[in-house]
Amino acid sequence: MAGKSSVAAIYFAILGIVTTAFGIADILVTAGASEFAYGILEISGDLFRGGWGGVIVLFAGLFYLSGIRNFDDIHQFSKVVMGSILIWIMAGCDIFAMITESIPSWEEETGPWFNTLDGFIGTYAPPYAPAVLLLPFSLVVVYYIRKRKQEI
Amino acid sequence: MKLTIDQRWDLIDKIAKQTVTFGEYKHTLKDAIGELTIKPFTGIPIAIAVMYAFWSIFGSFAGFFTDGFFVRLFNAYWLPWLQEVFPGQGGWLYAIMVDAGGIEGGEFVLSDNCLESFGVLTSGLFVAIGVVLPAIVIFYLMLALLEDIGYMPRLAVLIDTMLHKIGLHGYAIVPTILSLGCNVPGVTATRILETKKQRFIMMTLLAIFIPCGAQIGIMQDVVPGLMGWILLYLIIGYFIFGYILNKIVPGKAPEFLIDVPPYRRPMLSNIGKKVWGRITGFFKVAIPFVLLGAAIVGVLYQLGVIRFLGDALAPVFVGWFGVPKETAGPLIAAFLRKDLAVAQLSVIEMTEYQMITAVVLVSIYFPCVATFAMMLKEGWKELLGAMAVLTVVVFAYGGLIHLIGILLGVA
Numbered sequence: 001m002a003g004k005s006s007v008a009a010i011y012f013a014i015l016g017i018v019t020t021a022f023g024i025a026d027i028l029v030t031a032g033a034s035e036f037a038y039g040i041l042e043i044s045g046d047l048f049r050g051g052w053g054g055v056i057v058l059f060a061g062l063f064y065l066s067g068i069r070n071f072d073d074i075h076q077f078s079k080v081v082m083g084s085i086l087i088w089i090m091a092g093c094d095i096f097a098m099i100t101e102s103i104p105s106w107e108e109e110t111g112p113w114f115n116t117l118d119g120f121i122g123t124y125a126p127p128y129a130p131a132v133l134l135l136p137f138s139l140v141v142v143y144y145i146r147k148r149k150q151e152i
Numbered sequence: 153m154k155l156t157i158d159q160r161w162d163l164i165d166k167i168a169k170q171t172v173t174f175g176e177y178k179h180t181l182k183d184a185i186g187e188l189t190i191k192p193f194t195g196i197p198i199a200i201a202v203m204y205a206f207w208s209i210f211g212s213f214a215g216f217f218t219d220g221f222f223v224r225l226f227n228a229y230w231l232p233w234l235q236e237v238f239p240g241q242g243g244w245l246y247a248i249m250v251d252a253g254g255i256e257g258g259e260f261v262l263s264d265n266c267l268e269s270f271g272v273l274t275s276g277l278f279v280a281i282g283v284v285l286p287a288i289v290i291f292y293l294m295l296a297l298l299e300d301i302g303y304m305p306r307l308a309v310l311i312d313t314m315l316h317k318i319g320l321h322g323y324a325i326v327p328t329i330l331s332l333g334c335n336v337p338g339v340t341a342t343r344i345l346e347t348k349k350q351r352f353i354m355m356t357l358l359a360i361f362i363p364c365g366a367q368i369g370i371m372q373d374v375v376p377g378l379m380g381w382i383l384l385y386l387i388i389g390y391f392i393f394g395y396i397l398n399k400i401v402p403g404k405a406p407e408f409l410i411d412v413p414p415y416r417r418p419m420l421s422n423i424g425k426k427v428w429g430r431i432t433g434f435f436k437v438a439i440p441f442v443l444l445g446a447a448i449v450g451v452l453y454q455l456g457v458i459r460f461l462g463d464a465l466a467p468v469f470v471g472w473f474g475v476p477k478e479t480a481g482p483l484i485a486a487f488l489r490k491d492l493a494v495a496q497l498s499v500i501e502m503t504e505y506q507m508i509t510a511v512v513l514v515s516i517y518f519p520c521v522a523t524f525a526m527m528l529k530e531g532w533k534e535l536l537g538a539m540a541v542l543t544v545v546v547f548a549y550g551g552l553i554h555l556i557g558i559l560l561g562v563a
Contacts, residue, residue, distance in 0.1 A: 075184050101216075
């Protein structure tokens, strides 16, 4: 049990460091009023998604890092869960924005009302915001929530 | 049969022994997360994330319907069709109902979009249905979700200390957030505050600094890049003038006790009923006022009243507030509908900073007529007091924003 907890603590420590780094990068890119793209990663430079959103990603990282010590304690574990919830909020908003962007054609006068299939699929292609990239890794917490429930 | 005090306690003990089970309570994950959302150190980051989600989803949803479909529907189909079939092009009725148009090279020219046409059936309907409806639907849906999950009482606890600085308490977050949908239910909700002083402060702050959902919707549509600055100015003003009001208004601002419920899974039927009730309530108030507002503003334009007022008030607008004199028209329209006023501002040529100032002025200037009526219902003394504060705030804060612009070299 203790071994499994330490694996989880190491996992969330790494995730916490990466998340915190992404949050800081978000804020720095926004402060520089520019955009940053590298491979499948894209950091928005706008004040809302990059700035406000960056602060939330940074908080998510800090929640992970503050929750890894004494991981089995419910109060500590809840911080890790909260870190994941913050990532889900950010990624959920980004994905919702993608969905709403992908459906209309955004033509103002003529042409079709709805997007083409290529355009629709293209909206979901990379690059992605940091929170979307962190999303699958943050979902690991669901396994630990279920495991804890089974133990009770 | 009459029991002595000791006998009563014995009876209570007996009943408690038979009905109450004692044991060690083990904290669940839900409890622990509930605690995290109340403690300031962890609760504030969570509140920041919740508010982010609120506005992000609001923007995406409203943009999807308004810019994705309604702009095209109204500008490419509805406006040209009405311009063609409505009789009396160039006449006063045509100008009020369909399109006020413009004069180019001495000739009457039709508008090419619903924000510039200023007609009851064009601008009026576009604002009410194309812009306000999606904004209000998503706003009330999100609000109902936060209420039913159990987050709102936690937000009230979290913000309690801060609101005490302006003479209010945590529950003041309810009228404040409700006002972000519509000021009318917001003013009604001030009744949950205990003292006259608190109700007066809250009502005044709502009328001045809280933009309604309709106004936010249209701001999101026409000046999306400036939204952050405009809201920042309003939030700062809310706390500065709240603090001042708390110092000068006599009366008490008591502490409050609140029962924080556990987090719950929201029920779809409850959410549906709440959202439906609020939307229908809003539209019963808003639609007639938007259409009436568009008609009255149209008449005032046709009679030359707006131009006259613009000329008369030009020194104040240009000199004190630093905005073009043409903003006089939208400011008068703002009394009828603030959303309509922001739409009108968007077509006036001005710098970015002037636009920020003008939109903030529209927000802090007179509450819309529906809110005005609701405030009157709460008491004419309170209304007069609020109006006096409002006049001072408009001049002081409007001038201050201009001064900040001058100091930053952007005004």
